[in-house]
Amino acid sequence: MASPAAAPPSASRKGLAALAVAVALLPLALPNNYTYDVAILVGLNAIVCVGLNLLIGYAGQISLGHAGFFGLGAYGSAILAARYGWPSLAALCASIGAVALLAWAIGRPILRLKGHALAMATLGLGIIVSVVLATEDRYTGGPDGMSVPPLSIAGYAVTGEHTWYWIVGALLVATVWLAQNLIDSPRGRAWRALHGSEVAAGAIGIDPARHKLSAFVFSAALAAAAGALAAHYSGFITPAKASFMHSIELVTMVVFGGMASSLGAVVGAAVLTTLPQLLTVFKEYEMVLLGAVLMLTMIFMPQGLVPTLEKALAAARGKSR
Amino acid sequence: MSAQLVQFLLSGLTVGAIYALVALGFCIIYNASHIINFAQGEFVMIGGMAAAAFVDTGLPLPLAALAAVGGATLVGLALEKLAVEPARGAPVVTLIIITIGASILLRGLAALVWDKKIHSLPAFSGETPLAIGGATLLPQTLWVLGTTVLTVGLLWWFFNRTLTGKAILAVSHNRLAAQLMGISVRRVLLVSFGLSAALGALAGVLIAPISFTSWDVGVMLGLKGFAAAILGGMGSGPGAIAGGLVLGLVEALGAGYLSSAYKDVFAFVIILAALVFLPDGLAGRRAAERV
Numbered sequence: 360m361a362s363p364a365a366a367p368p369s370a371s372r373k374g375l376a377a378l379a380v381a382v383a384l385l386p387l388a389l390p391n392n393y394t395y396d397v398a399i400l401v402g403l404n405a406i407v408c409v410g411l412n413l414l415i416g417y418a419g420q421i422s423l424g425h426a427g428f429f430g431l432g433a434y435g436s437a438i439l440a441a442r443y444g445w446p447s448l449a450a451l452c453a454s455i456g457a458v459a460l461l462a463w464a465i466g467r468p469i470l471r472l473k474g475h476a477l478a479m480a481t482l483g484l485g486i487i488v489s490v491v492l493a494t495e496d497r498y499t500g501g502p503d504g505m506s507v508p509p510l511s512i513a514g515y516a517v518t519g520e521h522t523w524y525w526i527v528g529a530l531l532v533a534t535v536w537l538a539q540n541l542i543d544s545p546r547g548r549a550w551r552a553l554h555g556s557e558v559a560a561g562a563i564g565i566d567p568a569r570h571k572l573s574a575f576v577f578s579a580a581l582a583a584a585a586g587a588l589a590a591h592y593s594g595f596i597t598p599a600k601a602s603f604m605h606s607i608e609l610v611t612m613v614v615f616g617g618m619a620s621s622l623g624a625v626v627g628a629a630v631l632t633t634l635p636q637l638l639t640v641f642k643e644y645e646m647v648l649l650g651a652v653l654m655l656t657m658i659f660m661p662q663g664l665v666p667t668l669e670k671a672l673a674a675a676r677g678k679s680r
Numbered sequence: 681m682s683a684q685l686v687q688f689l690l691s692g693l694t695v696g697a698i699y700a701l702v703a704l705g706f707c708i709i710y711n712a713s714h715i716i717n718f719a720q721g722e723f724v725m726i727g728g729m730a731a732a733a734f735v736d737t738g739l740p741l742p743l744a745a746l747a748a749v750g751g752a753t754l755v756g757l758a759l760e761k762l763a764v765e766p767a768r769g770a771p772v773v774t775l776i777i778i779t780i781g782a783s784i785l786l787r788g789l790a791a792l793v794w795d796k797k798i799h800s801l802p803a804f805s806g807e808t809p810l811a812i813g814g815a816t817l818l819p820q821t822l823w824v825l826g827t828t829v830l831t832v833g834l835l836w837w838f839f840n841r842t843l844t845g846k847a848i849l850a851v852s853h854n855r856l857a858a859q860l861m862g863i864s865v866r867r868v869l870l871v872s873f874g875l876s877a878a879l880g881a882l883a884g885v886l887i888a889p890i891s892f893t894s895w896d897v898g899v900m901l902g903l904k905g906f907a908a909a910i911l912g913g914m915g916s917g918p919g920a921i922a923g924g925l926v927l928g929l930v931e932a933l934g935a936g937y938l939s940s941a942y943k944d945v946f947a948f949v950i951i952l953a954a955l956v957f958l959p960d961g962l963a964g965r966r967a968a969e970r971v
Contacts, residue, residue, distance in 0.1 A: 421773070486945070646791065650787075653785075
């Protein structure tokens with residue numbers, strides 16, 4: 360696989376500006392609380408996907424277990440706040456920190472693996488996490504899930520779809536900005552070098568283990584943050600959020616939107632989060648249609664949605680000139 | 681040996697044989713194309729569900745089983761022809777997402793064509809248990825083990841004694857060199873998808889009388905088969921069989937002696953330990969990366 364070419368910084372800044380404008384203007388097109396709810400879910404998934412894209416699209420390491428980190432972040436914050444009476448903001452931060460530490464400890468041995476072996480290891484981790492969450496019902500409430508106290512910042516409880524929309528929207532823009540800066544930094548260049556060839560990267564003085572680990576920990580922390588926010592937002596969490604299917608959904612969003620494109624990760628999350636909501640009108644045909652859309656897109660746009668459209672746009676511009 | 685231990689070993693071997701068949705399916709497709717086929721578990725589901733549906737329409741069991749395996753093989757061929765071949769040249773990760781899409785599609789179709797209820801298949805030769813060392817042995821267990829041994833023998837013959845089998849091996853060793861020798865890589869891919877689908881469906885038909893079947897059994901069975909294939913060193917046939925049996929035994933002993941709630945976890949704990957300490961699998965070889 361060729362290593363991803365970096366978009367010039369000006370282009371990625373344009374993408375970031377477009378995203379900020381889209382987040383600011385979207386409420387004009389959202390008629391009711393249900394659509395706000397879907398938009399918030401899109402934002403939370405997009406935060407996970409932007410992080411996961413750094414790992415998969417830039418550093419070239421697959422993970423089929425990121426829903427495990429999402430679930431751990433959610434349950435960590437929920438258990439600290441609900442069972443031990445922590446202030447919810449402190450619980451949220453502690454949970455994210457703990458997941459990052461865990462990812463660091465686990466990442467060290469398993470990131471030596473490559474390709475399908477790494478896919479298997481991350482998949483196994485995710486499944487272990489989801490089974491533990493479903494089984495240890497004294498803490499987690501078991502398969503039925505548990506309720507989570509609302510987030511409170513400086514004594515004010517954060518409730519309502521509108522407030523949450525602006526919080527998640529601002530966090531998403533900040534995440535993409537952070538990711539773009541990382542990609543354009545020496546660390547990002549090291550990730551891309553690893554993607555091209557680990558041996559060659561090592562030969563020019565890039566420590567593969569250290570840089571793979573940093574991408575893994577960063578993406579796990581973002582997943583945990585989104586998980587904890589999702590738990591406090593919806594006030595309820597079940598182990599399904601940590602399941603293998605959710606991990607697969609996250610990777611699918613990244614690849615569907617286009618690997619090695621932060622904007623692609625956001626678009627992938629937006630399309631694949633809203634699509635099932637739209638397809639519910641087809642009731643029993645929902646799964647069949649979802650599978651078919653996924654297959655057809657990947658067959659006809661193997662590079663993903665955003666890179667394919669960008670290329671088509673550039674070609675159209677070239678012709679008109 | 682206590683009767684309880686014998687019982688756990690027997691059930692472990694039975695499940696292990698099923699995992700081995702699924703793992704062989706993963707290996708065959710992986711060797712031919714480097715694709716991890718996440719729809720492999722759905723072939724197992726189709727095998728069991730189709731056999732149960734055919735029996736319900738009044739078809740005799742052997743014919744129903746044959747028709748189910750045949751039907752799943754057609755689905756496998758169609759998957760290669762309609763989805764994998766048009767996308768050839770795409771990154772491997774894209775191909776993997778296509779197989780994930782296919783597994784969602786097939787699961788959705790199964791829920792539509794059949795239903796979301798749990799189905800069972802009659803045992804092949806009665807339910808009267810046999811007693812072995814104080815443990816009870818269902819006749820179906822013998823069917824599972826016997827058919828698996830026979831299938832492995834047939835596969836060995838196919839890969840070592842037939843031209844098509846040798847062509848698949850050649851492509852798995854070096855795709856370009858095989859092509860230059862006049863082997864049609866496209867046909868090899870098609871055959872390997874059909875063969876994998878047939879193996880998966882066979883596993884589904886064999887296990888359905890013991891553990892029931894439904895539209896969503898494919899997910900876990902597929903993942904366990906994948907784990908077995910990795911444990912054996914992805915791509916190695918004997919490794920896949922050993923990996924399947926080891927996983928089945930670990931799972932049965934773990935569920936029996938430690939905790940049945942964590943039954944599904946043991947396989948993955950073993951696989952993580954194996955990957956960290958034996959990164960190339962039970963039968964794997966170390967390969968160097970070329971720049």
